[in-house]
Amino acid sequence: MSSHDEKAAWEEAQQAEDRNVKPTKANGGRRNAPFYKVLQGMPIAVDAFRYGAIPNVTAYFLTHAHSDHYTNLSSNWKNGLIYCSETTANLVVHMLSVDKKWVRPLPMNVPTVVPNSGGVTVTLIEANHCPGSCLFFFEGKQTVNAGDSSFKSNFVGSSRIFRYLHCGDFRACPHHVLHPSVKGKKIDTVYLDTTYLNPKYCFPPQPQVVSACAELVRRVAAGESIDGTPDAGSRTSLTGWFNKSSEASLKACGLLIVVGTYSIGKERIVKGIAKSLNSKIFCDGRKTAILRCEDDDELLSMLTNDPCDARVHVVPLGTVSSDRLGDYIEKLARRKDSSRLKWERVIAFRPTGWTFTPPAGMDMSPSISKVLARDMTRAPFTYAQLKPIRANAAPVSVKSKITVYGVPYSEHSSFFELTCFALSCDWVRMIATVNVGSAASRAKMSSWVAKWEKERERRRSGEEDVVVPYRSEDYW
Ligand SMILES: [Zn+2]
Known part of the structure; x- marks a missing residue:
């Protein structure tokens, strides 16, 4: 043509x-x-x-x-x-x-x-x-x-x-x-x-982002610092009470992770986080039925239909982006058997390519060789680069316990x-x-x-x- x-x-x-x-x-x-x-x-x-x-x-x-x-x-x-x-x-x-x-x-x-x-x-x-x-x-x-x-x-x-x-x-x-x-x-x-x-979309490689999220929750669960410096208040945890494979310490970690996703997609980030906590994954019946259509035996083996049996919960992306996250947490806390989960802190992840903000002063019409050089020499993305975003308008009773992280995780190039x-x-x-x-x-x-x-x-x-x-x- x-x-x-x-x-x-x-x-x-x-x-x-x-x-x-x-x-x-x-x-x-x-x-x-x-x-x-x-x-x-x-x-x-x-x-x-x-x-x-x-x-x-x-x-x-x-x-x-x-x-x-x-x-x-x-x-x-x-x-x-x-x-x-x-x-x-x-x-x-x-x-x-x-x-x-x-x-x-x-x-x-x-x-x-x-x-x-x-x-x-x-x-x-x-x-x-x-x-x-x-x-x-x-x-x-x-x-x-x-x-x-x-x-x-x-x-x-x-x-x-x-x-x-x-x-x-x-x-x-x-x-x-x-x-x-x-x-x-x-x-x-x-x-x-x-x-x-568009050159402004220079978000990091997916495997690095999955590792960063997994490492962030592992550190929080273990009471380690998440800004790259040792946390004086958690010295005991640094000496090793937390053991990734120990269920007893997992129950004591007091952490609940909520990951927002669309109907299908972003399963890799959910699995990465659940593995780092040695936790099962909870989602509702509708989502579970969709996941059952996917040919992923590893994921299926990690699912549970009991919300108090999993530290990792998968919810619709819209729930994490709105005040419904607070409602979700409150509803969970009101369950008669909620004491089995024992969480004191909630970390929510909102994974989307649009979360990524390009560095200030970035060249928006670079030459192709500059595009290649820029990304190939960039240091790997780590947990320390995950930043909390504005707290949601959650009910006061749970607001202080929730931290929402935007994750530059994209399933597009x-x-x-x-x-x-x-x-x-x-x-x-x-x-x-x-x-x-x-x-x-x-x-x-x-x-x-x-x-x-x-x-x-x-x-x-x-x-x-x-x-x-x-x-x-x-x-x-
Ligand atoms: Zn698509």
Whole structure:
């Protein structure tokens, strides 16, 4: 597609997504799908359930079970087969009552032929987002101009093989570019999760954040200092009365941890904290049923339905962000059997990428080499960098006991990680899938994509590695 056509296609997409456009009989009773929801030249749509039966689409893919990706998917769905991971299949059947006859779970990591697609194969790759989330790597010929876009492909019917990598929502990591399906392949189009495509989003790697939270609660439980200096008042505890594996001392630690989460996602932080306290995890029946859909035996073995049997409680994110946290704690304290839990102090965690505040004076239009250097040389994130945020308007009886921490924990890529990903694989075109509602936002993102392309070519023509050097396969 020429840059002129691309601009026009985006304008058409923006009109299709206009909230004021209502599906009526006159416009076919459905909303038009924007061009980026249907793979060019293939009868395949991704995360496009709000558009009803899309013309000529025979396979509907779902990257993961977050509501903004499955909009309008319900028990009434009858527009075609839905392909996704096993966990996502369990979740949409459980949460949305989608009839199982429409759902086709696919295996991870092996190329699988998509039925009625003109021979396209797809490989599912773990996205490092929420449970069940995946990237889709499609490979095949263009056989049909499906969808509503007026921009058609000239390659339909040709023998050329096209490759598309749809990232859904993901936290980019070396594993993605080292995957045998992706490594060394020329990808025609990458559909990129551009949630944090802005240099101000320089939050730390996820494993470091999980360790920092776990270490913070371990220290508080042990009566150790949490500002990096020994606490004179807790000398006895420093001499070792607290033992991570001792249940007796755990019961004496007087600590209750509350972690806010969305319906799915952020399980890693919950497990990390629970392990550091050697505690079980409590959540309500609704959340437990959702967690049971996820293929995580370790997590399931840690769950309990008795709130007084766990020092780690998982609640909806909204509860931690509001005065409902105080209500939650009070309600727990009013239970007849609450003495079994014996807590005197509550630590609540609010994990979200948006919690992160960039350092003052940060360069907002750095060169790509500066972006790489800045993040690679940064000291690891530790518990000492976790800071309490404004206390909630909790009831007076419990307010003094609650400390809420914002945690810069994101399941989307940081700007640095997006940059590493873009430099480390061979793509021709990138299509942003988030923050695409305005021409100004799209232009800003395009300018970064152009910088990545230039830097990638510079690195390739020199001696530098194709894949940006990484600290672990889990994170750059
Ligand atoms: Zn998501």
